[in-house]
Amino acid sequence: MSRRIGCIQIVMGPAGSGKTTYCQAMQQHFPTARIANLDPAAEDDSLPYEPSVDVRELISVPEVMEELQLGPNGALLYCMEYLLEHLEDWLRDELDALEDEEGYLILDCPGQIELYTHVPIMRQILDRMQQWGYGPSMVAVFCIDSAFCIDASKFLSGTLLSLSAMVALELPHVTILTKCDLMDEREVERILEYGSAQAIWDREQDRQTLLRRTDWNYNLDDVVVVVDPEPNATTVSPEEKERIQLLEDRRLKRERLTQSISQVLDDWQMVSFVPLNIRDEESLDHVFSLVNHAVQYGEDLEVKEPPHDFDDDDDGPM
Numbered sequence: 001m002s003r004r005i006g007c008i009q010i011v012m013g014p015a016g017s018g019k020t021t022y023c024q025a026m027q028q029h030f031p032t033a034r035i036a037n038l039d040p041a042a043e044d045d046s047l048p049y050e051p052s053v054d055v056r057e058l059i060s061v062p063e064v065m066e067e068l069q070l071g072p073n074g075a076l077l078y079c080m081e082y083l084l085e086h087l088e089d090w091l092r093d094e095l096d097a098l099e100d101e102e103g104y105l106i107l108d109c110p111g112q113i114e115l116y117t118h119v120p121i122m123r124q125i126l127d128r129m130q131q132w133g134y135g136p137s138m139v140a141v142f143c144i145d146s147a148f149c150i151d152a153s154k155f156l157s158g159t160l161l162s163l164s165a166m167v168a169l170e171l172p173h174v175t176i177l178t179k180c181d182l183m184d185e186r187e188v189e190r191i192l193e194y195g196s197a198q199a200i201w202d203r204e205q206d207r208q209t210l211l212r213r214t215d216w217n218y219n220l221d222d223v224v225v226v227v228d229p230e231p232n233a234t235t236v237s238p239e240e241k242e243r244i245q246l247l248e249d250r251r252l253k254r255e256r257l258t259q260s261i262s263q264v265l266d267d268w269q270m271v272s273f274v275p276l277n278i279r280d281e282e283s284l285d286h287v288f289s290l291v292n293h294a295v296q297y298g299e300d301l302e303v304k305e306p307p308h309d310f311d312d313d314d315d316g317p318m
């Protein structure tokens with residue numbers, strides 16, 4: 001089946017995770033690629049690339065904030081809903097103008113995670129693009145800042161973020177560990193060694209970090225034991241005993257929950273991280289090949305060996 005556009009990367013990820021920088025780096029690596037900016041909040045001078053499609057020509061956050069007296073989040077939601085209302089008479093025309101079955105398009109999307117989860121606006125936009133016939137070319141690229149994964153608890157939450165977008169969008173999905181040029185190579189290797197959530201759980205030190213980090217309300221060390229004033233009769237008041245028991249029950253529940261999440265992530269093998277160092281051509285090429293491979297873009301493109309030794313768990317989009 002012929003494609004309307006050869007490959008469409010949908011670049012997502014939390015605010016500041018490096019989406020825009022990734023889009024620019026991809027375009028530099030593959031100069032015929034065009035970029036569409038779908039972030040109405042992008043500031044005028046903040047885009048390091050020349051967009052071929054720019055949602056800000058339709059509507060932008062600063063103008064909505066000024067005209068409707070909304071805050072930045074409300075204005076962004078308003079803009080995205082406005083975009084939804086104008087998919088047929090704006091986005092469709094813009095994409096049709098780029099139509100080229102060999103062509104390459106990168107969508108730079110907003111970072112607010114709620115647009116992918118409980119206000120599923122991105123899902124609606126992408127569904128419509130599928131109806132227009134772009135489905136076979138679409139691959140989700142989820143960017144996570146490598147500094148966001150440097151310890152076990154962050155690794156787990158980064159994995160869950162990527163997973164929630166994957167489940168919400170139901171597209172071929174590649175998770176990129178961005179800003180690896182800012183990390184010591186050993187640190188990147190350590191993140192990739194985590195590879196499996198269960199492996200983290202199995203390592204005593206990481207398990208302790210996880211449990212401590214999820215201990216959001218209280219700390220067992222803070223529990224005060226009441227000492228009976230009567231000599232030689234150290235007791236805990238019934239209220240304190242009840243409280244300590246409650247804390248212990250919660251701790252055990254939390255421990256079981258964290259372990260179950262780790263187990264599910266591993267059993268399903270849904271998320272694996274691909275490191276990207278934008279200053280390294282080989283690294284860019286590796287990511288480019290993997291993303292293309294997810295939608296079989298370029299028949300003669302082969303997935304290349306990654307430039308470093310940390311390839312055990314990053315060898316395929318899910």
Ligand SMILES: Nc1nc2c(ncn2[C@@H]2O[C@H](COP(=O)(O)OP(=O)(O)OP(=O)(O)O)[C@@H](O)[C@H]2O)c(=O)[nH]1
Nearest residue numbers: 014015016017018019020021111178179181182278
């Ligand atoms: N050294 C380095 N800096 C990066 C990299 N990626 C992003 N940055 C920096 O991180 C900051 C945020 O990057 P952006 O590309 O704007 O991130 P974003 O996800 O598009 O941000 P939002 O549009 O606000 O959601 C900028 O200061 C970038 O210069 C990278 O790979 N290496």
